[in-house]
Amino acid sequence: MDQTTINFIFVGASFALYFAIAVWARAGSTSEFYAAGRGVNPVVNGMATAADWMSAASFISMAGLIAFVGYNNSSFLMGWTGGYVLMAMLLAPYLRKFGKYTVPEFVGDRYYSQTARIVAVICLIVISTTYVIGQMTGAGVAFSRFLEVDNTTGLIIASLVVAFYAVMGGMKGITYTQVAQYIVLIIAYTIPAIFISLQLTGNPIPGLGLFSSMAPGNAGGVEAGVPLLATLNELLDDLGFNEYTTGSSPLNMALFTLSLMIGTAGLPHVIIRFFTVPRVADARWSAGWALVFIALLYLTAPAVGAMARLNIITTMWPEGVESEAIAQEDLPDWFQTWEVTGLLGVEDLNGDGRIQYYNDASPEGQAFAEANGLEGNELVTFNRDILVLANPEIAQLPGWVIGLIAAGGLAAALSTAAGLLLAISSAISHDLIKSVINPGISEKGELLAARLSMIVAIILATLLALNPPGFAAQTVALAFGLAAASLFPTLMMGIFYKRMNSAGAIAGMLAGLISTLLYLFLFLGWFFIPGTATLDSSQYLFGIPPASFGPVGALLNFVVAYLVSNATDEPPQEIQDLVESVRIPRGAGGAVDH
Known part of the structure; x- marks a missing residue:
């Protein structure tokens, strides 16, 4: 059976399952459409939250970015995981106790203001649209x-x-x-990783294989007995790349990690998952189970990235970098299949019939090229989003493993895309149409509005994903920065600071959102379109790149909100009493829990 047929079987079977579940569990009311009727078991919700969380950025893109950058991109692991803990401890239970359907609904009621609700809707749409671009980008890579x-x-x-x-x-x-x-997705991610870890190190646990020594007769054909990371560092150094375990600016790394952390805690599509359980205590248990399910992939990702990078190098230099690179006609089959997508490309620049891979932008790489008569890196295109999906093919694993990871990659991208689209449609139908524009709309009309707004959101996300501002994980990181700067401070102060009033919340959200958007537009281009930026990286504020600007926007939000709130009237007493009640974790039955 050929590989294409195997892929169709695995992907088709998984899609048939998803469609069957959608038909079986179709929503018949607004309560089911927005919050699944608040009847989801905590373990089930934990698993669903993990799938919602582990998007195309986690499954498809994160390991690829770690593979090509190394230690610096461990920020993705630390920021996303730490941020989830932050959200689970400081936000999710209290928001569930408040008992609303959406994040803008919480903002509108807590800050007793329709204007605050509308501003929160705008923030949500900007965040979720940016985020869903990354998911659709990853899904497009997998399908292609x-x-x-x-x-x-x-x-x-x-x-x-x-x-x-x-x-x-x-x-x-x-x-x-x-x-x-x-x-x-978890089966699809871990099985190839186990195979590859066994091939290279003989250790069946990828996370431990990352720190193990190369096994005799390993698939990479490099010296046995040497630690895998030391082998990878040596190869990268020979080819003029930075060592895998070397970091760069501590400030940028810290800011980027913080941006991902507090951005995570402000993501509307993850927060609304905690509105689906029956009780406040269940929200806490959901968070705990979700962390267990998430850890299974996140503990494996660094090994996947490192081992994949090693396999790529030994594919291009099968006899070691001291010898000739691979002949063009000997390139493996996976090169040809991925070239069809336009996401991978090679070019014999010096006409020697061989394909060399090295860093022609570094002094070390240029010296390597001069010593060997090379004229440029000939792996001219390698979209990092393809690495995890191509990994089983690179390692020459069985066809059924390749089909399995195809299904997993699509599951990761589509699961998060669905959650984001639901957050967008809920904000439009429930928080704009139902609460502001047409309060008398029937439940049937509201449900129709939710579905129509979701269709519009899908079309918009698809159009924007045709020209994304970066790889899937890089695009998603921008959404985290926007969430960090806009919604996270507003939610935190809404729960833990009784004196925060509507004027302060509105001013803070606008300050955080606008400052962060302007920074992104100035350096990435309007609507993130490459070539439309007005400033370059040499003009970064204090050297802070756009993806790391979220904490700066969050700080502006906190400061502006605090100053404006304390310069204006304090909230009504009933709002302060409500905040006090919500903050006391007594489980279901307290405050406005329903």
Whole structure:
């Protein structure tokens, strides 16, 4: 059986499962569409939250960025995991106790202001739209390879699939679909990693294999007995790349990690998952179970990245970098299959019939090229989002493993895309149409508005994903910065600072959102379109890159909100009493829990 047929079997079977669940669990009321009827078991919700959380950025893109950058991109692991702990401890239980459907609804009621609610909706749409671009980008990459079509066609197919089960099922359908998607993606991620760890180090646990010595007769063909990371560092150094375990600016790394952490705690599509459980105590248990499920992938990702980078180098230099690179006709089959997507490309620049891979932008790489008569890096295109999906092919694993990871990559991208689209549609239908524009709308009309707004959001995200501002994880990181700067401070002060009033919340959200957007637009381009930026990296404020600006925006939000709030009237007494009640963790039945 050829590989394409195997891919179709695995992907088709998983999609059939998702569609069946969507039909079985389709939402029949607004309560089911927004919060799954508040009847989801904590373990089930933990698994669904993990799938919602482990997006295309985690599954497809994160290991690829770690593979090519190394230690510096461990920020993704630390920031995302630490931020989830922050959200689980400081936000989720209290927001569940407040008993609303959406984040803007909490903001509107806590700050007794329709204006605050509208500003929160704007923040949510900006955050979620940026985030969903990354998910659709990852889904397009996966579809393009495994259906052997170009990237644009893959992206359109992905949007049609997610439209079907997200629009039909709402939160109820998405929840149970995400449980199935988690099972698919975690199996798909860990099985190839186990195979590759065994091939290279003989250790079946990838996280331990990362720190093990190379096994005799390893798949990379390098010297046995040498630690894997030391082997990788030596190869990278020979080719003019930075060592894998070397870091750069501590300030930028700390700011980027902090941006991911507090951005995580402000993500609306993850927060609303905690509105689906029956009790406040269940929200805490959901968070604990989600961390367990998330850890299974996050403890494996560093090993996947390092081992994949080693395999790429030994593919290009099969006899070691002191010898000739691989002949063009001997390039493995996986090169040809990925070249079809336009995400991988090689070019014989010096006409020697061989393909060399090295860093022609560094002095060390240029010296290496001069000593060997090379004229440039000939692996001219390698989209880092393909690495995890191509990893089983690079390691020459069985066809069924390749089909399995195809299904897993698509599950990761589509599960988070569905959650984001639900957050957007809920904000538009429930917080704008129902609460502001047409309070008398029927439940049936509100449900129709939610589904129509989700369709519009899917179309917009698909169009924007045709020209994303970076790799999937890089695009997602921008969304985290926006969440950190806009919603996180407002939610934190809404729970822990009774004196915070509507004027302060509105001013803070606008200050954080606008300052961060302006910084992104100045250095990345308007609407993140490359080539439209007005400033370059040499003009960064204190050397802070755009993806690390979130904490600065958050600080502006906190300061502006505090100053404005204390310069204006304090909130009504009933609001202060409500905040006090919500903050006391007595479980279900307190405050306005319903």
